[in-house]
Amino acid sequence: MDKIQYVGEALWIGYLCKAFIIGGFVAALFSAVSYTFSSLGNPTQAPTWKRLGNAGFAVHALLIISLLGLMFYAMVEQHYEYSYVFDHVSGDLPMKYILSAFWEGQEGSFLLWMFWHLVIGAVIISINDKFKLEVMAVIMVAEIWLNSMLLGIYLPFGEDLKIGSNPMMLIREITLAPIFNNADYLSLIQGRGLNPLLQNYWMTIHPPFIFAAFALSVVPFGYAVAALRKGEYQDWLRPVLPWALFGTAILGISLIMGSLWAYEALSFGGYWAWDPVENTSLVPWIILVGGIHANLIAKATGRAIRSTLLFYLGGFLMIVYSTLLTRSGILGDTSAHAFTEMGLEWQLTFFLLSFLFLGMALMIWRYKNIPAPAKEESIYSREFWMYVGTLVLFFSALLINASSSLPVLNTIIRYFDPSYIGRVIKDPIAHYNKYQLWISIFIGLFSAITVWLKYKNGEQVKAKWMVPIAIYAATALLLTWLTSLWIQLPEWHYLLMGATAWFTVVANGHFLWHAFLRNARAMGAALAHLGFGIMAVGILASGLNFSYLSNPFVFKGLFGGEGDEEKYIQLIKNKPLLVKDYVVTYEADTLIGKARHYDISFKQLGKDSSQRVFIDSFVTRPNAVYSNDFSKIAAFNPDTRHYAGKDIFTCVVSLPAQVADAEQAKLMEDSLKYAPFTALKGDSIRIGKEVLVVDGLQYPPRHEEFKNHALDVGFEVAYHIIDENGKKEEGQCAIGLEGSLMYKFAGKHENLGWRVRPSEQLLDQWLSPEDQLDYSVLSIKKGQEISWQGYTFSISGFDKNVDTSRYKVEKGDISIMGLVDVVKEEKSWLSKPIFVLRGNAPMSIKDYLIEEGLHIRLSAIDPATGTFELKVAKDKRNNPGFPLEIATNVPRSDYIVLEAKIFPGINLYWIGSILMMTGLLMAWWFKYKENEEWTSAS
């Protein structure tokens, strides 16, 4: 078979991308080796190696940025021949989501991570620091690994052994499909586009932050490696600190963003779920926070240098571990987050192991040389309690990591013993909360008692320290008592957590004020610890005390435990439901883009509910997002009403099957049994206890769908139904034609469970086909009146704007729309027939008066005499009836199932966590300034 010459492929993009990827990999390798030799090799050659290292970095950076630019170009230009473009872009994807589409895939996110390494590398090269070459060597080794993820080289042995996955492969190279036998396949395909769940601004801002944090975590690792290799354990403690502070702040901000994303835009129903994916990002943060504290101790006292090294090495290792976990699919059914597998598990494992080995080997090699003072610290020294605090952080990280790593352990054991049955945590949220509660208690305690302690000189502050601590403790107890009046703290350990949280809020609050007046540089730490305390109170309020707005009438006692709680409420459209002290109504739904928004009105009754006075009312608009092809609902997004003291969170959790899924809708429609009935105008049809009365043809139409559907011709039948109590319900159904397609629009009666629609015979009885019409010709002049079969016709004018659904203007057409007044007795209508000259052939587009069954054409115009020729005909409506079809016992489709949750004090959680990060950023800024002053002074 001849090789197919494909049409429209831009092959140069793929070739260039491949060249950039391989070139970038080689340059990173070259740079890393050069940087390594610049510090390991002969000192006289060091400057040359350094230059080579920098040159390698520059080439690598240039190639990677070119790759980013070219991939971006391919995505913007929609070159669907490339797999990455095909997988993440589609024609209807708004440009504002192109960045999100870029890092939706694993390859794109690896590139984002690499990009930040380049920025950090450029900064490090430009600073004056004696550790920088070793740090650069480490960054470049990380770059080699990340770059290798994109190589896409298949090894000749083994079946699936490949190194990396090149995002810019041609889809016809990686997918076998008959469509690729067509040389012009590109004109037939469109991209899959961005997952609708990810089409929001969070997906635009969250990944750059989290990957910046990932990239920043390599710097403390690099400094630790540098210190160990050089055997210089003091000097690195100063320059590494601002990097660690900044990186930790960025990682923390990313965590808060993720938390906000989950709470504001996803249906998780909370801000933290102890999901393995969340945990594996939290663990490196905790480790890095431990590292910062050890670093501060080491810098001030010379103690805890080994801990500092271990924490900083561990921070980046945990980042890589988290990458391995989330991208390998190993978390499987323990995580709610979906991740696609890329088949790079082994490569990621070796990435992790190589850095683990590097850190461990250096640590073991140098362990004995690392200075550690033999003299004990005083129990009244700051470093003692700070150090205990770092151990608490280490414990916290260890516990979270051990529990989240169960799937990894299972996989490893199963590798040796395939019959092994995996272990799981029965109730993850309860499990994590139980232990982390104690971590919070200890952190609160230690961060409060250390505020007035000083480094080294312990005993002398003892007396001065006792009094303020006692006052803080007393204040904290008072605040805890007040808190227990506001929210429930049902068990003693919750009270303890509240008390220690307030303890640190009070102590650090006072210290913050003190620092503000005397030493602004100490404010960062105080603010961060204050923020931690506020966050802990916020967690007790919102996490422990959230409640469901649910219907109390649903039967209880089924589960005999926590499962008893009623969580959801069913809301039928326009039927108010009293839920606790709220009157909740599902009022409307509107389709905007791919999302259907539901208007849910909440009206809160006053304390005296008998008076029916509403003290508050608001509307929330949770939505349901359709899949890209509109065939079903892909996701539900919540909407939250915010107050200072609480949030009311609402999210749709279920829709009727026939609303949520087009397939189900068809199944349901097919299962309905329509029974035929024929009635004349005014006749009634009895079905069960209800009576349907036909009111006749209705014009103008009122049926929502029918009104919005431009048909050639259509009839709407009005009727009303009287139920057993004599209640009247109006309705209308319609039938129409568009070309040869017939459309039926049923009247829906959700309360009765009825569907009413016209039968096809209605068209036959009311509308005569064109070939059976007997047209009369009427010659008429403007202003003249002509009578025909009891109607009076006159032409009142013309309209050159002939833009109607009946007629599409083609190029060269000469067209005119007549305005014909038709009068019969008291009634009158305005008819708009159209006359068209296409080429030299005259055409007439008829207008149809539904009520009278009149077909009116403007068939000729004689400009010389000013005479117009009208052709009119009337339907042969021989006593037409209204043949209808009625289905009963139709399932409701006008309801939603809603989850409404009240989170008290959730703002304390947000404020606290934001204060923590602000504190970290402040600390970073002051340490950075301090560093600069030190560098310029020395």
Next chain:
Amino acid sequence: MNKTTLLALIMIVAAGVIFMNASKDVSTYSNFREADSTGDRVKIVGVLSKSKPMEYLPEKNPNIFKFYMTDNKGEEKQVVLAKAKPQDFERSEQIVVTGTMKDNQFYADEILMKCPSKYKEEEITLRKGS
């Protein structure tokens, strides 16, 4: 005994106690028979019995969804889930439920489903209208 040793000792004891305790939160995946005989709260892996009826009647109780599941041992039981019917439930390939067995029914309050990836179908999407 100096403070460092004491501290290390406290930490080791604390670690021991915590891990002993935490191991109680961990279990293997169980099955219906085991859950019935022990009465414990367990996690069970299984697949939806697609031929058996599912029941979700929000007008009666939006918090209860009933379906039949076949566990790894091939035993089929009705599961009473204290949640709304999850989206795309019919398409699930695997289900993990957490709860207890009572009167021949499994009362669950947690569910995790594994679904075939929704957006990565191995087919080429044809451009609309051509």
